[in-house]
Amino acid sequence: MKKILLFIFLFLAVTSYSQVNTKLQTKLNQQAKETESKMIEWRRHFHEFPELSNREANTGKYIADFLKSLGLEVQYPVAKTGVVALLKTNKPGPVIALRADIDALPVIERNSLPFMSKVKATYNGVETGVMHACGHDSHIAILMAVAEILTKNKADLKGTIKFIFQPAEEGAPAGEEGGAALMIKEGVLENPKVEAIFGLHIASMNPLGTINYKPGGYFAASDNFSIKVKGKQAHGAYPWSSVDPIVVSSQIILGLQTIISRQTELTKEPAVITVGLIKAGIRENIIPEEAYFAGTIRTLDVAMQDKIHEKIKLTATRIAESAGATAEVTIKRFVPVTYNDLELTSKTVASLNKAVGAENVFNVHAITGGEDFSYYQQKTPGFFFQVGAMPPDTDPEKVPSHHTPDFFIDERAFINGLKAMLNITVDYMYSPAK
């Protein structure tokens, strides 16, 4: 009896909401389809004229002009070359942020597309080609389309939508600030205060038509560590006169692996400690005074991340002491974990289902790469997802990965990203978390 009542109540609740939304969403989906060719055109423009991180001058201006043409309230430049636009409905409701990143990479494009990039730039003092080799061009195009469609349907919406076009996701040049962290610093999450933020990434290795996500830690936190082992120098023939920092370093490197294998709760989340760089010595028969190695730590849980940092310090210093050496450990937090708020995720999955069909939405494993969308998620609940763009009949083993000259995406994926963003926004607007 109780169950039946509950069911009826739920049914009523769902129908009353969905009646408003179904009508609106059908309209939005139709407009999405009509915008597809425009979206592809925009993307090809950005693809042909990519710009490196913190150097997205033309890109930013292009976006700002477009958003102004829609009649939105535009802030430009924000965080060097970024653009923020507000769509105010003048009806009470939540402030929802949608974010796209806008920078390209120092990669020389290798294909025969008519809109292939021929742009050159200087990176770290070296001349290089520039390529949208991570698909941020598509992110810009999709979010521009979202802005256009939502503006068109302003009368049916409530609350406020904040469009964030963020520079330097790939990392600012050495010595510069940039990316999500700088945007936050410049107040992008305030005035009005953002209640929830959404973002997407195109994925060249996921099948066209699919969307994937993961509740909780999705993309890993990425921290840099470096360890300097100080020993005592000696001739290589007299190790007993030395404190050998090379042998001690190798003991430490093995010890660090046991932090993962023995001391970390791997059923909760995976974790990675990689030593990617070792430097020691100058000549084969001199035991050097010190050895230096550096690596990256990938975690998906903040508490685990803190613990691993402590354990790295303990392992390195004590193993060094065991041989009479000392170890100086420096750990720099680089990118936080891209953490999909659990409650927000469970609400948002329904919107993804509407965009591409529940059978094409996948709850996937964590990814040990990093994404600076995570900075927003540290401040406000956020949800990040990936849109598959691998052409059908492609051998997944042979798909060029992101950040390579052969990176390729199927433009038919854009409409899925567009629909997903539209559905997420409207669904959240009418049923916010609070």
Place this chain on the structure above:
Amino acid sequence: MTNDFPMKRLSLLLLNLITLTCLGQMDAKLQLKIYQQAKDLEPKLIEWRRNFHQHPELSNREFKTGKLIAEYLKSLGMEVQYPVAKTGVVGILKGGKPGPVVALRADMDGLPVNERNSLPFMSKEISTLAGMETGVMHACGHDAHMSMLMGVADILVRNKSELRGTVKFIFQPSEEGAPAGEEGGAALMIKEGVLDNPRVDVIFGLHIQSLLPLGQLAYRSEGLMASVDGLNIKVSGVGAHGATPWDSVDPIVVSGQIIEGLQTIVSRQTELTKAPAVITIGSLHGGIRRNIIPEEVNMEGTIRTFDAEMQKKVHEKIKLTATKIAEASGATATVDIQIMYPVTYNDPVLTAKMAPSLSKVSNDIKITAPVTMAEDFSFFQQKVPGLFIFLGAYPADMKLAKRPVHHTADFMIDERAFITGVKALATLTLDYMYQKQK
């Protein structure tokens, strides 16, 4: 060894002559006489040895062996102390002339090994060790040591008037180690005063070696045989199910890291040109079941060094390495080191002085590399200058199924080595007395 160039030989002879005159040795006539007597004694040496071989007794249980030796020494008319250090025998022979006190030592105990060969005097003795029944065998040649020292006693008694000083014959039990909870061996003999009344000036001893060529005398100045220290490390962690290592502090993985770390003490932190060193973990016990991470792991090891200072350093480094590596994973390591046997250290001045005497006894002299086994003769050498030598007795003429390794069922020696051993001990004694006299 015997393929020296004639020139080299000649110079060696000259050198011997010079040292002989400078340092003083017994005269050639006495030497000749003694060597003849040793030769004549050979059948008896073999007979004694075979008797001991057939009736071996375990450490601190050498009752019949000790009694036989005591009675024999008494029959030679010398002053005998018996029993000393449980089953040991000390014979004191005062020479006709004044001089130093020279001690000669032989060890007496057999081993819990089941002999495997077809010798007519093979041991059929059965005994009990630590509650287990076992065969007993003279598998380290101590039977030969006793027989040779009895032979030396016989000869020196006969030449008593030529002796300048006193000879102390020490027949020592339990060289292989006393049973658990008992005292024994050289340490106990010293405790019971074997080096006093009269006070010993110098001590000589030898060990038969089944793997060195017959008749070879091998020795080296300074560390000949290693010191032995016992090592126990207890690694305490936190137990957990094997499937959830993150709930544990895994003492097995930590032990693995410690064992590797210990090896770097030898490879990176020890001056190996000075002397070698060994750290061996011979026992490692942790856990009861494959899927339970245990709370603690216990490892046992042995430390071998040849230099007291190095020994001390290695001990310190072992403690540091184990405790810090354990701390690195949040575990603790408790290190316990037991000093067991000191280094068998041949006094360099004494060794240099006695080298010409050994060259008279055998023309196969080898300056050997250090041996990482130990010998409790070292306890005597801690108190008085001593020289310990190896006597080669490889049974080349015998058809052996297996290498005649010490402490194994297939241990075998060539009895023809005994004369050389008797000559060596008698020569060392007399030459030392004649040097001292000068």
